[in-house]
Amino acid sequence: MNYCLYCHQFYSETWSWSALFGLKAEPLLCQSCTAKLELIRGDICRICGRPFSLFPEQYRQGDSCYDCIRWEEDEEWAGLLQQNRSLYVYNDFLKKVIAKMKYRGDAELIKAFYPLSRSKFKSITQNSLLVPIPLSKERQYERGFNQAEIFAKSLTGNVQPLLKRVTHEEKQSKKTRKDRMAKKNNPFIVIDEDGVKNKSILLIDDVYTTGSTLRYAAKVMKDAGADQVSSVTLAR
Amino acid sequence: MRFVSYFLNDRLIIAPEILVENPDLKPVPFGELPDIELRSLNYSFKYSEKLQQILYGKMLLLDELQFPLKTIQEHYENGFVMYNPGVKKAKYGWQCNRCGNVNDHLFASFSCFRCKSESCVYCRNCIMMGRVSVCMPLLSWTGPDMKDKSNHNLMWQGELSARQQIASDRFVEQVGKSGELLIWAVCGAGKTEVLFHGIEKALKMGFRVCIATPRTDVILELAPRLKEAFPNTIIASYYGGSEERETPAQLVLSTTHQLYRFKQAFNLMIVDEVDAFPYSYDKTLQHAVSTASNPDALRIYLSATPSRTMKKEVIQNKLPCVKIPIRFHGFPLPEPKMVWSGEWKKRLERGKLPPAFLRWIKSQAVSGRRAMIFVPSVSIIEKVTELIRGHVEVIVDFVHAEDSLRKEKVARFRQGDIMLLITTTILERGVTVPFLDVAILGADHEVFSENALVQMAGRAGRSKDDYNGQVLFFHYGKSLSMLSAIKHIRDMNKEAGF
Structure with a gap:
């Protein structure tokens, strides 16, 4: 018997053999909240991990989505981010959950996804250096925590805070794609360049929206000599 | 930090x-x-x-x-x-x-x-x-109190019915003392007007007054009426997303949740719909009401259907109570009629409406009157709507708690764009529409408590031009709640002298 981490309703877990043997991970949410989440499955974009079933056919070319093709066509950005993989579709419900976590400050909520992210990303995370996307000092003070750091705690692997965010910017969620792409100065710097050199880096963040934050981080990583950079997010 | x-x-x-x-x-x-x-x-x-x-x-x-x-x-x-x-x-x-x-x-x-x-x-x-x-x-x-220099005259000119007057007088008499008073007013009794004189007296004594209600729509409806009645008083509304938070108001309208922000702020606390979810259920909201009031504040509770605990306290003389058993228009509450409709659940599963209900819905559709049709669960709401649509020409729609168009649909129902509205207990309170009949399909279902049934029945006959709406309980065997609800309504009518 448990309380749903989101709606606080009392619920009992559904019983099954696979759950008993730890083969099936479920979020720590009641059945009705779980049902509102959409796991990413089926055909996905090779790069950003977006499920093809969610957008019109004309935005797909081969195994990539149109957004990623635009990124890859741009000299400055091509090949920076090897791939991104996400757990859930960033739908209305998950938006509400993440907003409550980030903007109201309910850090505990992200733990709802621990069992699933741990099991699903095991193969990706094991041989990489996990680097959470940092917040600026001001933002982190305001929020009290960094959601990417907390999310990273769920993953098996070596977590290293190798990045620092220098400028205090407008919240990303209040900007359009064009604004984000036009951002001139990269907000990230690498704290320890030696720690990055020839390493395979896995960036950790809560949401992949346009991919610009992750690509800025990937850029400084590559410049510091990282071998390759991929990313994992909770929502896409 | x-x-x-x-x-x-x-x-x-x-x-x-x-x-x-x-x-x-x-x-x-x-x-x-x-x-x-x-x-x-x-x-x-x-x-x-x-x-x-x-x-x-x-x-x-x-x-x-x-x-x-x-x-x-x-x-x-x-x-x-x-x-x-x-x-x-x-x-x-x-x-x-x-x-x-x-x-x-x-x-x-x-x-x-x-x-x-x-x-x-x-x-x-x-x-x-x-x-x-x-x-x-x-x-x-912890510094000095705020000086209140306004002139809190009541500008409302309306008249109270005899029973409203009795309740209003009881309230006025209590202002200045501490303690509690339950105003047990039937649905449509006109409880807002009953509050005016007591609030005026409290404001003139320099009291800070709060009206707490579980629902934001009540605040939105109440605020302009109070501002009109007390034009010289600063009135602030607090609900999720409201913008009047910083005004130093003598009279505050707040959702029960927003009361968390207050501390010993009020000398008069009026709790509306005290029996309603979530107030009756959530202990922290009851705590919020106590914390927001001064220790010696007067608390007024409003309800059409007080909980069993409250009624018991009234009988034991622990909780002072004044009843308004009659509607403001002076006509009795419509008494529900029970209509046996067989195994309604099974019939619905087979894609059919119970015959008795079907006959009623057909006659309702041609009568030109609106109707609210309550069903016991959200899971059958769409099916019932589809089935009804197959039999009538008028516009039929449904609304439930998580409906993103809830507000729009209720507004369209008010305007008469929707004639038959299928819903659940979420609309048992608050909706006031003239020329309305009420049907409860599956009234014997366990989700319908006595209070829920009384509230739903209370939607009918609200206006003086249409005081005798129909209330029908379609059931498969009378439930105790149904019988208690009917007795509740009859007792109120009897008490009002009908």
């Missing part, structure tokens, strides 16, 4: 670490400070009236106040503001000082950047209003 503490003239004083430049003082999380004493009031200190207006009678987080930390600290040092613990250790576990939550599973901890503690405990119950944690103090105003 972290504070330092030191002695000044033999008295302990605390200060946020960033305001003190003394490396010898060791900063600690707020929750680890020794007990903080209230500083004595320095009358020569020039306090900020703006801060007084915002903070008076409230408990707010630093993040909710747009004041420099330095200003707040000066007010504390001069005895005008107090730093209170947000979350503190209780006998077992923790207690939130804002919402009163003591449930273990509604506390969590995180590695906090503000106090550098690895496990800073915070309250998850009232998180929607911003995070209260062990390291974040709640601020309260």
Whole structure:
């Protein structure tokens, strides 16, 4: 018997053999909240991990989505981010959950996804250096925590805070794609360049929206000599 | 956040670490400070009236106040503001000082950047209003009261019915005393008007008055009426997303949830729909009502269907009560009629409506009158709607709690664009539409309590031009709740002299 981490309703877990043997991970949410989440499955974009079933056919070319093709066509950005993989579709419900976590400050909520992210990303995370996307000092003070750091705690692997965010910017969620792409100065710097050199880096963040934050981080990583950079997010 | 503490003239004083430049003082999380004493009031200190207006009678987080930390600290040092613990250790576990939550599973901890503690405990119950944690103090105003110079004359000219007058007089008589009073008014009794004279007296005595209600739509409907009745009084509305938070108001309309922000602010507390969910269910909301009122405040409870506990207290003379058994238009409440309709559940599963219900719905559709059709669960709502659509020409729609178009649909129903509205108990209260009949399909279902049935029946016959709406209970065997609801309505009518 448990309380749903989101709606606080009392619920009992559904019983099954696979759950008993730890083969099936479920979020720590009641059945009705779980049902509102959409796991990413089926055909996905090779790069950003977006499920093809969610957008019109004309935005797909081969195994990539149109957004990623635009990124890859741009000299400055091509090949920076090897791939991104996400757990859930960033739908209305998950938006509400993440907003409550980030903007109201309910850090505990992200733990709802621990069992699933741990099991699903095991193969990706094991041989990489996990680097959470940092917040600026001001933002982190305001929020009290960094959601990417907390999310990273769920993953098996070596977590290293190798990045620092220098400028205090407008919240990303209040900007359009064009604004984000036009951002001139990269907000990230690498704290320890030696720690990055020839390493395979896995960036950790809560949401992949346009991919610009992750690509800025990937850029400084590559410049510091990282071998390759991929990313994992909770929502896409 | 972290504070330092030191002695000044033999008295302990605390200060946020960033305001003190003394490396010898060791900063600690707020929750680890020794007990903080209230500083004595320095009358020569020039306090900020703006801060007084915002903070008076409230408990707010630093993040909710747009004041420099330095200003707040000066007010504390001069005895005008107090730093209170947000979350503190209780006998077992923790207690939130804002919402009163003591449930273990509604506390969590995180590695906090503000106090550098690895496990800073915070309250998850009232998180929607911003995070209260062990390291974040709640601020309260400890300086002088606000002077109220307005002239609170009641400009309402209407007349009260005889029974409204009795209730109103009882209320007026109680103002100035402490205690409780239940105003048990049938659906459509006109309870707002009953409050006017009592509120006027309280305001004139310099009291701060609060009307708390579980629902935002009630506030939106009530606010303009009160502003019209008390044009010289500052009235503020508090609900999720409202913008009047900073006005220093004598009369406050608030959702029960927003009361968490207040502390000993009101001398008169009026709790509307005291039996309604979530107030009756959520202990922290009841705590919010007590915390927001002064210890000697008068509390008025309004309800058409008081809970069993309340009724018991009334019978035992523990809770003073005044009844308004008659509607403002002077006509009796429509009595529900029971219509046996067989195994309605099975028939629905087979894709059919019970014959008795079908006959009624057909006649209803051609009558030109609107109807609300209540069903026991959301799961069958779409099916019932589809089935009805197959038999009638008029516009039929449904609405349930999580419907994103809920407001629009109810508005369209009010305007008469939708003639038959299928819904669940969520619309048992608050909707007032003339020329309306009410049907409950599956009235014997266990979700329909006596109170829910009385409330639903109370939607019919609300206007004086249409005082005799139809109320039908379609059932497969009478339930105790159905019988009690009918008895409840009959008793009220009897008491009103019909």
